[in-house]
């Protein structure tokens with residue numbers, strides 16, 4: 136018997152190298168666009184509900200500040216006749 140591996144010899148030499156899952160971050164998550172912290176799955180793409188709220192507030196403030204004058208449909212309808 137020359138094949139030591141076939142027999143129950145040194146397992147560390149015979150076994151294929153086990154691939155360990157990385158203990159640290161497997162994938163770098165894109166950072167929170169508000170504060171730059173790693174995002175949280177529940178609040179993607181933000182890190183927390185707070186940052187999501189901040190972003191929402193930004194959108195609202197942008198929505199209020201619209202370029203040009205606001206168009207009212209009722210005014211157009213009155214002008215037609």
Ligand SMILES: [Zn+2]
Nearest residue numbers: 167170182186
């Ligand atoms: Zn954040």
